[in-house]
Amino acid sequence: MANVRDKNLKTAMVLFTVVAGMVGLAFASVPLYRIFCQVTGLGGTPGVQASAPEVKTDTDFIVRFDANTNPDLPWKFKPVQREVHLKLGEEKLAFYEATNMSDKPITGTATFNVTPLKAGQFFVKIDCFCFTEQTLEPGQTIDMPVTFYVDPEIYNKVNTRDVKTITLSYTFYPKEEEEGKVSALSQPSKAGEKG
Amino acid sequence: MANAADAHHDDHGHDDHYPGFFSRWFCSTNHKDIGTVYLYLSMFAAIVGGGMSWYIRLELAEPGIQHIDDFQFYNVLLTAHGFLMVFFVVMPAMIGGFGNWFVPLMIGAPDMAFPRMNNISLWLTFAGLGMLLISAFVGSGVGTGWTVYPPLSSGIYHPSAAVDFGILSLHLAGAASILGAINFIVTIFNMRAPGMTMHKMPLFVWSILVTAFLLLLALPVLAGALTMLLTDRNFGTHFFDPAGGGDPILWQHLFWFFGHPEVYIIILPAFGIISQIVSTFSKKPVFGYLGMAYAMAAIGVVGFVVWAHHMYTVGLDVDTRAYFTAATMVIAVPTGVKIFSWLATMWGGSIDFKTPMLYAFGFIFLFVVGGVTGVTLANSSADLVFHDTYFVVAHFHYVMAIAAIFAMFGAWYYWIGKMSGKQYSEGLGKLQFWVFFVGVNLLFFPQHFAGLAGMPRRIPDYPDAYAGWNYISSVGALITAIGTVLFFVILFRTYAAGSKAEQNPWGEGATTLEWHVPSPAPFHTFEDQPDMSGKAPAE
Numbered sequence: 070m071a072n073v074r075d076k077n078l079k080t081a082m083v084l085f086t087v088v089a090g091m092v093g094l095a096f097a098s099v100p101l102y103r104i105f106c107q108v109t110g111l112g113g114t115p116g117v118q119a120s121a122p123e124v125k126t127d128t129d130f131i132v133r134f135d136a137n138t139n140p141d142l143p144w145k146f147k148p149v150q151r152e153v154h155l156k157l158g159e160e161k162l163a164f165y166e167a168t169n170m171s172d173k174p175i176t177g178t179a180t181f182n183v184t185p186l187k188a189g190q191f192f193v194k195i196d197c198f199c200f201t202e203q204t205l206e207p208g209q210t211i212d213m214p215v216t217f218y219v220d221p222e223i224y225n226k227v228n229t230r231d232v233k234t235i236t237l238s239y240t241f242y243p244k245e246e247e248e249g250k251v252s253a254l255s256q257p258s259k260a261g262e263k264g
Numbered sequence: 265m266a267n268a269a270d271a272h273h274d275d276h277g278h279d280d281h282y283p284g285f286f287s288r289w290f291c292s293t294n295h296k297d298i299g300t301v302y303l304y305l306s307m308f309a310a311i312v313g314g315g316m317s318w319y320i321r322l323e324l325a326e327p328g329i330q331h332i333d334d335f336q337f338y339n340v341l342l343t344a345h346g347f348l349m350v351f352f353v354v355m356p357a358m359i360g361g362f363g364n365w366f367v368p369l370m371i372g373a374p375d376m377a378f379p380r381m382n383n384i385s386l387w388l389t390f391a392g393l394g395m396l397l398i399s400a401f402v403g404s405g406v407g408t409g410w411t412v413y414p415p416l417s418s419g420i421y422h423p424s425a426a427v428d429f430g431i432l433s434l435h436l437a438g439a440a441s442i443l444g445a446i447n448f449i450v451t452i453f454n455m456r457a458p459g460m461t462m463h464k465m466p467l468f469v470w471s472i473l474v475t476a477f478l479l480l481l482a483l484p485v486l487a488g489a490l491t492m493l494l495t496d497r498n499f500g501t502h503f504f505d506p507a508g509g510g511d512p513i514l515w516q517h518l519f520w521f522f523g524h525p526e527v528y529i530i531i532l533p534a535f536g537i538i539s540q541i542v543s544t545f546s547k548k549p550v551f552g553y554l555g556m557a558y559a560m561a562a563i564g565v566v567g568f569v570v571w572a573h574h575m576y577t578v579g580l581d582v583d584t585r586a587y588f589t590a591a592t593m594v595i596a597v598p599t600g601v602k603i604f605s606w607l608a609t610m611w612g613g614s615i616d617f618k619t620p621m622l623y624a625f626g627f628i629f630l631f632v633v634g635g636v637t638g639v640t641l642a643n644s645s646a647d648l649v650f651h652d653t654y655f656v657v658a659h660f661h662y663v664m665a666i667a668a669i670f671a672m673f674g675a676w677y678y679w680i681g682k683m684s685g686k687q688y689s690e691g692l693g694k695l696q697f698w699v700f701f702v703g704v705n706l707l708f709f710p711q712h713f714a715g716l717a718g719m720p721r722r723i724p725d726y727p728d729a730y731a732g733w734n735y736i737s738s739v740g741a742l743i744t745a746i747g748t749v750l751f752f753v754i755l756f757r758t759y760a761a762g763s764k765a766e767q768n769p770w771g772e773g774a775t776t777l778e779w780h781v782p783s784p785a786p787f788h789t790f791e792d793q794p795d796m797s798g799k800a801p802a803e
Contacts, residue, residue: 077377077450084446088484095488095518099503102514111581139507180506186579228582242507 110190113182115237118193121160121218128157130219132192135238136165142243143171144205149212157221160195164212165239169205176204176244184236191223192235202244282787293379295364296785298386300683302360305386306353306672307752309393313348316341318745321707325738327728338724339407340400346410347430350530351437352393354668358533359444359479360389362675363472365683367448369778369785370466372457372794377450385444392437399429406430409722411519412493414504414512419497428497431490438483438490445479448472457777457790459797463557466776467550470557471536474564475529481568482525489518513578520571527664528567531631532560534671535602538624540776541674542606545621546613547773552605559598559605566595576644577651585644592642599635603628618770619693623674626701627667634663637712652722655715658708666704673700673751680758681765685784688758696754700747706740 106114132155134148149164169175179199183192198213205211217237223229282288292298320341323332332338364382368375376382399406403424408417417427452473456465465473492503493515502508504515543550550556572580572588580588606628615621637659641647650656673696681687710733719730726734765783768774781789 073454076454080450080453081378081446084449084480087480088442088446091481091484092488095485096492098488098518099492099514102511102517106511111584113579180509187581240506 111186113184113186113189115181115183115189115217116191116193116220118195120195121193122158122220124158124221126157126221126224128221128224129233130155130157131234132161132163132217132219133234133236134163134165135236137238137240139240139242142175142177142241144169144175144177144241146239146241155219157219157224160216160218162214162216164214165198166210166212167203167205167241168210169207172207174204174206176202177241178202178244179239179241181237181239184238185232187229188223188232188235191220191226191229192237193218193220199239291383292386293375293383294787295368295375295379295382296683296787298382299361299364299366301386302356302364302389303362303676305389305393306357306361309348309352309356310748312397313345313353314745314748316345316348318741320345321738321741323724324726324734326735327726327731329725332724335724336404336407339409339722340405342722343406343409343430344396344400347396347406347433348393349665350410350526351434352389352396354530354672355437355441356389357672358530358537358668358675359441359448359472359475360386362468362537362672362679363444363448363475363533366679366778367451367469367472368455369781369789370469370776371452371455371460372777372790372796373451373455374788374791374793376447377455378447381443381447385440385447388436388440388443392433392435392440395429395433395436399426399433402426402429411516411523412490413519414493414496414515417493417497418505428494431494434490435487438487441479442483445476445483448476449480452476457793457796459795459799463554464796464799465557466536467539467553467556467560468533468536468776471532471534471539471560474560475532478525478529478532478564478567482522482529485518486522486526489515489522492518513575516575516578517571520574521568523574524571525564525567527660528563530668531664532563534627534668535560537671537675537678538606538627541620541624541678542609543775544678544770544773545616545618545624546610547616547771548609548613549775550605551608551611552601555601556605559601562598563595566591566598570595573642573644573647576647580644589642589644593639596635596639599631603632603635616771616773618677619688619690619697620674620678622694622697622701623670623677626697627670627674630662630667630670630704633709634659634661634667638663650715652720653715654711654719654721657721658711658715661708661711666708669704673697678770679778681769682778682781682783682785684759684762685765686758686762687765687769688754688762692750692754692757696747696750699743699750703740703743703745703747707737707744708740710734710736710740 105111110116131152133152134150136146136148138144138146145168147166149166153161153163155161181197181199183189195216195218197215197217199215203211203213215237219235223232288297289301292301319331320338323330323338332341364376403426404422406422406426406429408422408427408430412427412430415421452465452469492501495501496503496505496510502510504510504512506512539550539556570588570592572584573592576585576588606624637655641650641656641659677688677693714730714733714737717730719726767782768779769783770779777794778785780794
């Protein structure tokens with residue numbers, strides 16, 4: 070009599086462990102998903118490298134720029150140039166311009182992605198204002214740089230050979246008051262005055 | 265050995281000793297009573313959820329706005345319809361109701377492994393249903409669709425606590441199902457009658473076993489995702505909010521990692537029920553028993569690696585979509601094995617067209633129609649056009665919604681004699697089948713055409729071009745409603761004036777163990793477990 074009950078409890082404990090494991094996996098999926106996107110460039114996640122590769126090519130390419138501002142952020146935010154022409158593998162510098170239209174200093178952070186989404190892994194940033202938070206004084210206008218190149222591999226892959234133009238898009242959000250919660254996710258390096 | 269597993273029943277001396285009303289139905293630890301309460305819960309939710317869908321069809325009968333001028337209310341109706349039908353009609357009836365009633369009987373066990381936990385599952389389900397009903401009266405209600413995608417479900421678009429109530433409702437129903445799943449797995453693994461090996465279990469028991477594993481693996485992921493959504497809404501986290509580094513697409517991945525196995529959770533017990541019915545009324549063992557059992561296991565496994573076919577339009581790259589298209593189509597193989605084996609079971613059998621068998625035929629027809637459109641939708645390139653049209657609505661109502669309802673009706677007619685001791689009226693049962701069969705086909709088949717013509721889901725109004733098919737669809741809904749009312753008439757007639765059910769009303773084809781106990785099944789059964797050694801598989 071007792072041994073069936075023991076066996077039942079033992080099986081149930083194993084199954085409860087499975088349930089706990091699956092709950093854990095659900096939460097682990099948050100960082101895993103981010104890493105997966107960064108590694109594979111899925112969903113238009115651009116890559117990050119320290120410098121451009123040695124290989125230069127003669128293939129013409131266009132990068133366009135797009136800017137969005139969250140309605141809660143009283144900034145004017147726009148690209149200085151609509152597009153740049155470059156060769157695959159060539160390092161380029163472009164600027165965005167932001168103005169604080171309010172009468173108090175505000176800190177913002179930008180999210181970014183590129184379209185077409187499949188080109189994400191071939192668009193590589195070397196340096197970007199979006200890596201850090203930006204704080205603007207009332208009425209202040211700053212130019213914010215982004216340095217990037219387009220990986221020549223984009224031309225060698227059959228799925229992306231048709232891509233001749235990439236659009237880089239930013240959306241600026243106000244940085245939230247609660248310090249800990251935002252920084253835990255976006256890991257700002259606090260070097261806010263880059264622009 | 266024979267008395268090994270009935271430790272919980274020491275205080276009951278006789279098979280027919282019933283406790284008082286409150287302790288019998290509210291504090292029940294008896295698998296049959298709990299199953300009965302689950303069935304009533306399911307019927308109540310079906311009336312509410314079905315009523316909502318008929319109200320929706322009333323609005324959609326003609327172009328323009330006739331009855332529902334508050335569009336958020338329309339969203340609340342279709343959302344609650346989905347939640348109710350999935351979590352509080354099909355799951356409680358198939359798993360909680362028929363599963364509780366017949367899994368212990370079919371394996372010759374005296375009860376479930378953890379009878380008190382069984383009671384907890386039952387009342388958590390009730391609490392979940394209560395939470396869902398409350399949510400309709402909080403703020404503007406939950407108008408998110410059953411998929412609860414952020415940002416629609418975030419604080420920006422649903423600021424009231426309604427969505428929080430909805431989330432807690434799913435948490436409770438999910439916890440109930442996880443506990444129930446653990447109970448079923450332990451019962452099936454440890455409490456089978458001596459000699460009943462895994463490969464001798466009836467296919468309904470197999471289907472509940474696979475379903476329980478799906479619940480165990482899928483529901484915790486939903487619970488995790490819902491918790492993230494809850495903290496996003498109330499505690500300032502940013503799991504699904506891009507402003508804080510989150511990603512709303514992550515919700516879709518997590519939701520569908522649960523959501524796709526969920527549709528198999530709904531349909532697998534139906535497979536089990538249909539196997540029992542087809543075998544009984546063809547008076548033959550199921551063709552390819554092992555193939556049938558492992559086809560269900562295969563469907564369960566593959567069901568976990570196809571979730572992104574619900575998200576072809578979010579911007580997945582072409583290789584990912586190619587994989588999910590191929591993986592999705594693979595599911596047609598084990599489901600094809602099942603259809604083939606049911607037909608092969610009937611082939612050459614002495615088929616008896618009683619009401620449960622008619623429902624089994626109906627199920628197979630509906631499932632094949634829905635399966636064919638499923639293979640169509642699996643193509644990611646075609647799905648970009650079909651996505652969020654009525655074609656999808658027609659597909660999933662055929663393949664999992666009314667197919668599951670047909671299996672439930674079939675199971676009710678098949679087992680009501682065993683459960684209540686009263687037999688239904690065969691003539692009325694057949695009439696109810698034909699009314700319902702004509703109704704649902706008239707209701708859902710035209711939606712294929714409306715969808716192919718581009719009619720979007722979840723919209724209370726539509727251009728005049730779609731008026732014809734929508735009118736036919738609404739007429740079908742009316743016929744379905746008549747069929748539903750007829751079912752409840754049959755139910756009351758059975759209780760009030762049904763003839764006495766024999767121990768085995770179906771004759772030589774009904775071989776499983778529940779037909780070896782009297783009708784109605786006594787309060788306690790198989791306290792001495794039968795010895796099944798040397799007997800044939802009890803399919």
